[in-house]
Amino acid sequence: MEASSVNERLQFGKMGYGCKHYRRRCRIRAPCCNEVFSCRHCHDEATSMLRNPFDRHEIVRQDVKQVICAVCDTEQLVAQVCTNCGVNMGEYFCGICKFYDDEIEKKQFHCDDCGICRVGDRENYFHCKKCGSCYAISLRDNHMCVENSMRHHCPICYEYLFDSLKGTAVMKCGHTMHVECYNEMLLRDKYCCPICSKSVIDMSTIWKRMDEEIQATIMPDEYRYKKVWILCNDCNDTTEVYFHIVGQKCSHCKSYNTRTIAPPVLPQY
Known part of the structure; x- marks a missing residue:
């Protein structure tokens, strides 16, 4: 067979099959439930909707053994080329992940x-x-x-x-x-990491603006000399500072990303 005709066979149906996750010319048989799906994401989405929570599960991609050619509907062992019709079931193929994808522009x-x-x-x-x-x-x-x-x-x-x-x-x-x-x-003007609360961007301009606002906002007499203990989320320093309604500034790193805490307990002798 001429090289050109072999290549045409391999390329037949490229980008014409697949699901919303991948363009591929095969489906997989899930080893966990023996059902056929276009890809592991289709499987996981479908099983996550099952009414019985004990039936919900995710596929282990490396455990996939059987695939079904989308062009000729032949079920076979995992391989890149269909043993029946000779098409490339995925322009990109990984035998370890049992992964197929025709969109090689992704540079997998x-x-x-x-x-x-x-x-x-x-x-x-x-x-x-x-x-x-x-x-x-x-x-x-x-x-x-x-x-x-x-x-x-x-x-x-x-x-x-x-x-x-x-x-x-x-x-x-x-x-x-x-x-x-x-x-x-x-x-949404949220600038702290949701996990550790540290600032995720350079906040120096905002801190300067808060400095100016504090200078322009005089606290009432009953609060003017009130002190509070703060913990700085950015440098983890703990210190006592003057309370202000606008915010409490860390004396170590100059951040306003702080929170009020209880004063430290002194050791007993």
Whole structure:
């Protein structure tokens, strides 16, 4: 058979099949429930809606053994090319993740350390051992490491971040959340990490504005010399400062990202 005809067979139906998550020319048989789904996300979404909570479960991608060609409907062992009609069931194929995708513009790659496939081109990412995930090259030696920082749910929408299809933002404190959730948080004038409460952007301009507001706002006599103990969320320093209705400023890092706490208990002798 000529090379051109072989290539035509492999490319037949490309981008013509799939689901809302992936364009691919196959479906998978879930090893956990023996049902057929377009992809693992379709499976997980369907099972999460089951009435009986004990029936809800997620697929383990590496356990998939059987796939069904979407072009000729032949069920077979996991492989890139259909054993019956000869089509490429996925232009990108990972035999470890049992993952197929015709949209190779995503520049998929398998990360051995993550144990799953990522998108965005291997050359643009590195795996941070402490954080336990792939980060953009721009963050190499330029981010606060938090152990297993991606292996938790987004603090805004609660979707599991490690294998989410959405982009992830790494904040100054090292904690992570979806990019769209992060941007929505800033639009709502929320500038603290939902996990550790540290400021996520440079707040110096806002702190200067608060300084000016405090200077222009004289407190009543009964509060003018009142002192309170504060804990700074940005530097974790604890100190006693003058109370003001606008806010309490950390004397160490000059941040207003503080909260009032009870005074420390002195040791007894």
